[in-house]
Amino acid sequence: MTIPTNYFLALSGVLFILGVLGVLIRRNSIVILMSIELMLNSANLAFIAFARAFEAHTGQVLVFFVIAVGAAEVAIGLSMIVSIYRSRGNIDIDQISQLKG
Amino acid sequence: MSTQLILFFILAVIAILSAIGMLVSKNSVYSAMFLVLNFVTIAVLFLLLNAPFIAMVQVTIYAGAIMVLFLFVIMLLGTDMAAEGISMPWQPPIAILLSGALILEFAFILFFAQQDVLPQIEAISAAFGSPQSIGKLLFNFYLLPFEVTSVLLLVAMVGAIILAQRETG
Numbered sequence: 001m002t003i004p005t006n007y008f009l010a011l012s013g014v015l016f017i018l019g020v021l022g023v024l025i026r027r028n029s030i031v032i033l034m035s036i037e038l039m040l041n042s043a044n045l046a047f048i049a050f051a052r053a054f055e056a057h058t059g060q061v062l063v064f065f066v067i068a069v070g071a072a073e074v075a076i077g078l079s080m081i082v083s084i085y086r087s088r089g090n091i092d093i094d095q096i097s098q099l100k101g
Numbered sequence: 102m103s104t105q106l107i108l109f110f111i112l113a114v115i116a117i118l119s120a121i122g123m124l125v126s127k128n129s130v131y132s133a134m135f136l137v138l139n140f141v142t143i144a145v146l147f148l149l150l151n152a153p154f155i156a157m158v159q160v161t162i163y164a165g166a167i168m169v170l171f172l173f174v175i176m177l178l179g180t181d182m183a184a185e186g187i188s189m190p191w192q193p194p195i196a197i198l199l200s201g202a203l204i205l206e207f208a209f210i211l212f213f214a215q216q217d218v219l220p221q222i223e224a225i226s227a228a229f230g231s232p233q234s235i236g237k238l239l240f241n242f243y244l245l246p247f248e249v250t251s252v253l254l255l256v257a258m259v260g261a262i263i264l265a266q267r268e269t270g
Contacts, residue, residue: 002222003109003149006211011113011146013207015139017200018120024196027185030129030175034136037167038120041143044159048150052229053219057238060230063155064239067162068250072257074167078174079261085178086267094188 008049015042029084029091033077040070105149112149116142130181133171140164151230 015038022035044063051059085091116139123135140163147156175181228234239247 002225003105005219005222007109007113008146008150010208010211011116013211014117014204015120017203017207018117018124020203021196021200022124024200025193026124028129028180030171030180031123031132034123034132034171037163038123038136038139041140041163044155045143045146048147048152048155051152052150052225053222055225055229057230057234060152060155060235061238061243063152064158064235065243065246065250067158068254071162071167072253074170075257075261076264078170079265082174082178082265085180091178091180092185 005049005053009046012042012046012049015039015045027092027094029081029093029096030078032093033074033081036077037070037074040066109146109149112142112146116146128181129175130172133168133175136171137164137168140168151225153230154232154235155230 019035019037019039019042022038023032026032026035044066047059047063047066051057051063081091084096088095090096119135119139119142123132123139126132126135140159144156144159144164147153147159
């Protein structure tokens with residue numbers, strides 16, 4: 001017996017919401033970037049579950065692209081954090097409010 | 102209950118607990134380690150879903166390369182124990198409340214409404230998800246996106262170097 005797709009979607013939803021929660025309640029920008037990775041990963045889980053449900057390889061190829069884009073995003077995000085830390089000595093996102101109107 | 106189902110529930114519990122551990126850890130090095138555990142657990146779930154190639158990519162790129170980058174930056178900046186001053190004390194409780202509501206809505210849609218949208222899964226052929234079939238699709242139908250991804254990674258590399266370099270002169 002195979003595992004129903006619904007179970008994987010439920011797990012993916014719970015992980016996504018935990019990622020959203022991380023973005024909302026944490027103030028350390030590195031942890032916020034990690035939460036974004038958690039959300040990307042839960043979307044990947046849903047993609048793979050649908051790929052199996054419909055027996056289509058396209059979902060798996062898209063996950064491959066999502067991982068590549070995620071790697072690029074992490075490289076840029078972390079270098080932005082390093083550059084912000086150099087200029088302000090802080091990575092608390094409540095302190096980074098120069099663009100606030 | 103079949104072995105696969107038992108395995109799924111154990112892995113799901115580990116994945117959710119490690120995600121919660123990542124959220125509540127005060128030390129961001131511990132957060133990163135919990136996230137590695139989460140990524141490896143999800144890689145095992147990918148194996149359960151007939152996606153061995155993606156599972157290996159997940160372990161090498163996500164749990165390996167990306168998390169090493171995170172740990173490197175945490176240790177470079179020395180902000181592993183950065184105190185979080187909360188300027189809006191009313192925000193976390195509201196965030197938790199709204200996330201709980203979102204989970205309830207999600208569970209309702211998934212398990213009570215719309216039951217017959219997803220196809221029933223029969224036995225899947227052993228070749229499904231093999232590296233050969235993924236590679237064939239990737240280098241034929243998805244060749245242009247694949248090349249664009251390489252340009253994207255190059256741009257990200259140049260951008261990271263320019264953003265993180267010290268201004269000299």
